[in-house]
Amino acid sequence: MRLKFPRVPSSFLLLPLLTGLCLFSWAGPVDSKRLIEAAKEPSNWLIYSGTYDAWRYSSLEQINRQNVKELKPVWIFQTGKVDGGFSCTPLVEDGVMFITSPWNRVFALDAVTGKELWHYYYPVPKDFGLLYGPWNRGVALGHGLVFMGTLDNHLVALDAKTGKEVWNVNIESHQQCGCNITGAPLVVKDKVVVGVTGGDSAHRGYLNAFDVKTGRRAWRFWTIPGPGEEGNQTWKGDSWKYGGGATWMTGSYDAELNLIYWGVGNPAADFYGVDRAGDNLYTDCIVALDADSGKLKWYYQEIPHDVWDWDAAYECVLIDLPVNGKKRKLLVNPNKGGYTWVLDRTNGEFINAWPLVENINWIQGIDKQGRLLGRQEPAVGQPTLVCPSIGGGRSWNHAAYSPKTGLFYTTGIEWCQTLTVQKEDPRPGETFFGGIFELKKPLNGEAGSHFDAYDPVTGKKEWSYKSKYPLLASALATGGNLVFTGDPEGEFFALDAVSGKKLWSFNTGSGHRGSPISYAVDGRQYIAVPAGWGSALAGLLPQLWPEIEDFPGGSALLVFALAD
Amino acid sequence: MSSLLCLVGILLVGGGLQYPPINLKDPTVVQTGSTIFARSCSVGYCHGKEGRVGRGPRLRGKKWKASYLFRVTAEGIPSSAMPAWTGKLSEQEIWSVVAYILTLSPPNSEQSLSSAPDRIVGARDQPIPLMTSKLLPKESQATRLGISGDPKKGRELFFDSSDDLSCAICHRLKGVGATVGPDLSQLGERPIKEILWDILLPSSRLSVGGQLWKLTTQTGEQIEVLKGEQGNGWIKVYDMTGLPPVLRTIEKKHILELKPQTGSAMPGSYGRRYSLKQLLDLVSFLKSENLDTPFPVNVEDVLNPLSSLKSDRVK
Numbered sequence: 001m002r003l004k005f006p007r008v009p010s011s012f013l014l015l016p017l018l019t020g021l022c023l024f025s026w027a028g029p030v031d032s033k034r035l036i037e038a039a040k041e042p043s044n045w046l047i048y049s050g051t052y053d054a055w056r057y058s059s060l061e062q063i064n065r066q067n068v069k070e071l072k073p074v075w076i077f078q079t080g081k082v083d084g085g086f087s088c089t090p091l092v093e094d095g096v097m098f099i100t101s102p103w104n105r106v107f108a109l110d111a112v113t114g115k116e117l118w119h120y121y122y123p124v125p126k127d128f129g130l131l132y133g134p135w136n137r138g139v140a141l142g143h144g145l146v147f148m149g150t151l152d153n154h155l156v157a158l159d160a161k162t163g164k165e166v167w168n169v170n171i172e173s174h175q176q177c178g179c180n181i182t183g184a185p186l187v188v189k190d191k192v193v194v195g196v197t198g199g200d201s202a203h204r205g206y207l208n209a210f211d212v213k214t215g216r217r218a219w220r221f222w223t224i225p226g227p228g229e230e231g232n233q234t235w236k237g238d239s240w241k242y243g244g245g246a247t248w249m250t251g252s253y254d255a256e257l258n259l260i261y262w263g264v265g266n267p268a269a270d271f272y273g274v275d276r277a278g279d280n281l282y283t284d285c286i287v288a289l290d291a292d293s294g295k296l297k298w299y300y301q302e303i304p305h306d307v308w309d310w311d312a313a314y315e316c317v318l319i320d321l322p323v324n325g326k327k328r329k330l331l332v333n334p335n336k337g338g339y340t341w342v343l344d345r346t347n348g349e350f351i352n353a354w355p356l357v358e359n360i361n362w363i364q365g366i367d368k369q370g371r372l373l374g375r376q377e378p379a380v381g382q383p384t385l386v387c388p389s390i391g392g393g394r395s396w397n398h399a400a401y402s403p404k405t406g407l408f409y410t411t412g413i414e415w416c417q418t419l420t421v422q423k424e425d426p427r428p429g430e431t432f433f434g435g436i437f438e439l440k441k442p443l444n445g446e447a448g449s450h451f452d453a454y455d456p457v458t459g460k461k462e463w464s465y466k467s468k469y470p471l472l473a474s475a476l477a478t479g480g481n482l483v484f485t486g487d488p489e490g491e492f493f494a495l496d497a498v499s500g501k502k503l504w505s506f507n508t509g510s511g512h513r514g515s516p517i518s519y520a521v522d523g524r525q526y527i528a529v530p531a532g533w534g535s536a537l538a539g540l541l542p543q544l545w546p547e548i549e550d551f552p553g554g555s556a557l558l559v560f561a562l563a564d
Numbered sequence: 565m566s567s568l569l570c571l572v573g574i575l576l577v578g579g580g581l582q583y584p585p586i587n588l589k590d591p592t593v594v595q596t597g598s599t600i601f602a603r604s605c606s607v608g609y610c611h612g613k614e615g616r617v618g619r620g621p622r623l624r625g626k627k628w629k630a631s632y633l634f635r636v637t638a639e640g641i642p643s644s645a646m647p648a649w650t651g652k653l654s655e656q657e658i659w660s661v662v663a664y665i666l667t668l669s670p671p672n673s674e675q676s677l678s679s680a681p682d683r684i685v686g687a688r689d690q691p692i693p694l695m696t697s698k699l700l701p702k703e704s705q706a707t708r709l710g711i712s713g714d715p716k717k718g719r720e721l722f723f724d725s726s727d728d729l730s731c732a733i734c735h736r737l738k739g740v741g742a743t744v745g746p747d748l749s750q751l752g753e754r755p756i757k758e759i760l761w762d763i764l765l766p767s768s769r770l771s772v773g774g775q776l777w778k779l780t781t782q783t784g785e786q787i788e789v790l791k792g793e794q795g796n797g798w799i800k801v802y803d804m805t806g807l808p809p810v811l812r813t814i815e816k817k818h819i820l821e822l823k824p825q826t827g828s829a830m831p832g833s834y835g836r837r838y839s840l841k842q843l844l845d846l847v848s849f850l851k852s853e854n855l856d857t858p859f860p861v862n863v864e865d866v867l868n869p870l871s872s873l874k875s876d877r878v879k
Contacts, residue, residue: 083644124643132609133645166812167803167810168810170809175739214806215803215810216805217807217808422602428723429740431608433608436607535619537609539609540619542617
């Protein structure tokens, strides 16, 4: 690592120089302490969600509401892999940026110039029918290593300095399970935790933790309990064997409680629930696991016996806030069905659930105990209008929380679908949807999208930014009181975090499906964002907006800063 | 005239042109295709209901060549999300899907070779079953005798993801599983006794690749490994100390010692872990995979003094 010195006038050199040597000398490898205290080094973005509490917040304030209009691109890196869209969250450690493109390519870049330091192309097998898509949401950093989950369900560890493979473990034959990894792993202490896809396949989901140094599996948590295990009785007959329950996104960690929180996806078959009568634990649950043993400490099931494909797999945002005058340790989880759940993260107690879209017809509401009211289950064999659509009231693209404004920023999509449920038997390792769908406009109004600021506990909306097309990129909140996100036409923009007013935008040339971050090197703040249209949803949107079929793909990592 | 058409057809097939063995305009065929399409193609994010756009390209409203549709469906597209459907669907089923897709387009789209005969002698029209309910006569005799292996149960054992010692943790069969140990796709060709022997007594017939080594690093880490690829200054090894095995890349200069161990990396515990029934299930599965039809192995086959490690006694 290079020593970096702060820029100070020479007359003040001596004392600040000594201070600078302490502050800016090589901080050592990314160990457990640095990860837990990641918020203390805002010049870096060490974890997928920014910090273990998943705020996606950078406290850097050099770029603010007054000067953001001067923000200009400073470099662009093109990965060359456009198929599937650019879905990663870049990580930055001490001036080195780590990104992944579709097809499991990892790049280490100089974060100041964008020049490539090394790349690693994982040897993805060519001759198989790829499950889900070729995209990848990013790596995890820790202990001198870079960790990535692969399209054939492997986890690899690379040397962070050279990109050379250090270890590689086949978690389960992807052909056998119909599952693989598209999400970013999470390093927690001496282990790296990784989820799995497969919620739409005849597969039994899990979450795995591996020793960071040796790759040996430390623990496995089955999201579907096996025979004799508590919760197995919530599955009719043998349906637990193919229950889905994918952990396809990235979880969070509370170091004080030593709990890992992970969202679990839908039960399989997504829509056909007759053969899996029962609550179907732990699908559509938030699970809290002991970080060392992987043992389940508590769970909360948002949607028992889900027949709409409403994953609880998205981010778990950990915030300490007053509820009825008393400070509580909360977990905020936007669910695909259009509601955001608020739980007590010490014990899973239900606090509140609030809608983040208007078009919801699969329930009437949620009562004060968290019970779903007025369930509208689609009948087998006939088309039913379900709102929101399979794309979700919100897709996986992440929310951000700003401790400065106290607001929770998230996108929402207004749309519906006609769903025809079909009886389907599980074929191990094959898709297991149990129905087909077609996107439809809402009953009243146009299909569209919005990016909103909410009170995270009550769901009271502070402001709303409207968008013609569904917003499918994550949010970034900064200490300069800005929120950033991008749209399907390629516009990357900044809104005033307090008022929602649009303050800046830049046409990046291809639609957004990834996550922006902020970092700093040598005292200069940067905003980085992947731009490149593609993804499962990108493929579906033309059913409502035919022009989107011709939107160009891309794979460019853009970095912006103020003039030097 | 028909024999001339047959000849032409055979020549065309011989020339590599895919020839539909069924009438692509037959409404029954189209209906079959529509059902398969709804079940297999429009699922999830792929080709959308009735060929609407999805993650996969829009299929409706486009001009298609039947032969192209067949080839892409049967063979898939490497390095893409489009799988090969050969093996999952029979040739006839794939043609029926082609017939359906052609109806999604305007009438003047090409439906090539429609003036040609409906059937070609020798065209395969039987589905390739992975597992069918057709039983061989000896199954019922074996069942009467008490213990007969069930290939379906054997498959479950082979691919049991909840068992860290299941076969697929190390072995591959027909492209599914891991590449730590040998590929077992052809294992079913071997005599029943030999297969059972290899499962129960893995250390007795060790292959070079199966040699276990004890690797000690300069920092004192000791692991039991299978050797893999080597390169300039490095070696890849499978760390067999825990499961699943981990492929480690170790720089040769970090290795203090590499000592061969007696015994195979494959555990010798299957005789304890599996019941006799389960062992028969497993062997039945392995035999059936190789023959492409169910081959239940019963305890008679194993105990029969006329069968050996070299050959099954053919009944």
